[in-house]
Amino acid sequence: MEERVNRVVEDLLRGRSPRIRARDAAEREAIMTAAILAAGQDAHPRMSPELRRRLAALVAGEEPRRVDRRTALAAVAGLAVGALGVVGLDRLGVKPGPSPTLAPVPAGVVKAGPVRWVPVAALADLREGEPVRIVAGKVSAWLTRRGETVTAVSTLCSHWPCVLDFQAQASTLKCPCHTGASFALDGAPLSDAYPELKPLDKYAVRVENGIVMVLGT
Amino acid sequence: MEKEDRVVELPAAPSKDAVETALGELDVVFAFVFNRVGNRPDAEDLTQQVAMKAIPRLRQGASAISIRAYLFATARSVLASFWAAKFGLAEEELLEGMGAATGVAPAATESTDAAARATRILAALPDNYRRVLELRFLRGYSIKEVATELRATPGSIKVMQLRALRAAARIPFDA
Numbered sequence: 348m349e350e351r352v353n354r355v356v357e358d359l360l361r362g363r364s365p366r367i368r369a370r371d372a373a374e375r376e377a378i379m380t381a382a383i384l385a386a387g388q389d390a391h392p393r394m395s396p397e398l399r400r401r402l403a404a405l406v407a408g409e410e411p412r413r414v415d416r417r418t419a420l421a422a423v424a425g426l427a428v429g430a431l432g433v434v435g436l437d438r439l440g441v442k443p444g445p446s447p448t449l450a451p452v453p454a455g456v457v458k459a460g461p462v463r464w465v466p467v468a469a470l471a472d473l474r475e476g477e478p479v480r481i482v483a484g485k486v487s488a489w490l491t492r493r494g495e496t497v498t499a500v501s502t503l504c505s506h507w508p509c510v511l512d513f514q515a516q517a518s519t520l521k522c523p524c525h526t527g528a529s530f531a532l533d534g535a536p537l538s539d540a541y542p543e544l545k546p547l548d549k550y551a552v553r554v555e556n557g558i559v560m561v562l563g564t
Numbered sequence: 565m566e567k568e569d570r571v572v573e574l575p576a577a578p579s580k581d582a583v584e585t586a587l588g589e590l591d592v593v594f595a596f597v598f599n600r601v602g603n604r605p606d607a608e609d610l611t612q613q614v615a616m617k618a619i620p621r622l623r624q625g626a627s628a629i630s631i632r633a634y635l636f637a638t639a640r641s642v643l644a645s646f647w648a649a650k651f652g653l654a655e656e657e658l659l660e661g662m663g664a665a666t667g668v669a670p671a672a673t674e675s676t677d678a679a680a681r682a683t684r685i686l687a688a689l690p691d692n693y694r695r696v697l698e699l700r701f702l703r704g705y706s707i708k709e710v711a712t713e714l715r716a717t718p719g720s721i722k723v724m725q726l727r728a729l730r731a732a733a734r735i736p737f738d739a
Contacts, residue, residue, distance in 0.1 A: 349722040352729065353707065360704060364605045369652030377729035379647060380685075383737065384701040384729075385602030387682025392598040394591060398608045402615050406586045406622070507609075526608055540605040 359385035366542050397526050465563040470554055478513055478532055483563025488550050491532040499561050500534035501548040590615055593639050599678045614638045688735045693728030
């Protein structure tokens, strides 16, 4: 147990969100006290200018760039993307199997309806490592070409339903809602500050006769 | 007192002043939350959650006192959900058997100086516990550095750190 609590302390001392598991619950008082002591490193904490700007926009009534996560989740659930994975050009010519089985849609979630391959771009128009945003029915994705492979990841942050921005200089997808939350173009989380950030949802891609298609609705 | 009695209201297009007033309150919320989660990413996330919950209330218009009370009640509830989710517990389970030491339970008064709070909590501990936590949290020593300083093994320092945190958890958040 002392190892696990020490790991939490290490995260806190590095200014990161601590990695805590359900099995750490027995030591919750010690862990929460570690957080209080870690706060002592900053006697007068103030919000970052970035958070301040974001909150000012929220308070002023500017619409945050959010979409209904349920809609996004419904699209993902309907697509059973996890089972399909991402199909790159290396699998060109391989016909997708029978229609993907629809995952059970939880109550209260909008059903995405039938899925289909939606043409979204010409391969020749995609520049190496420069993602473009596409929409395929209810699916909204960042499409990135790497050599002869094209991948599509959700435009929504895996943490909060905020639309990610492309940062050309760093070649990353950055969440406007959280300072320091960012992803690689393949959807892998990069943020040191958020060690528990999940990868972005991926969508199935296929290319036929130079046309890039995404499994959408 | 005049300031306390003023009505804070955010119309559809709030004035710059109204936005600034609300942000001033959120500044205090941020410090309040940071002092309990001990890290910036979570503190920012939770402050934003509090703001989003509070904005409809701000739009209806209310006195500064009631807005502040609402913001802090919201912040406490957001904090309780945060820790409960982290530990995989229901909120009532989280606080079961816990004192006010964690600062999630309401405190009558609160100092805003987190460093002073840490020092006060540490001062109430037995010497050996205090030394380990001081070196770790106030001076940023690694486990190895603490072990060298105290002439002990890293393993025993980790054990002592855990015992010291358990002991510190029994000291009230605000004296």
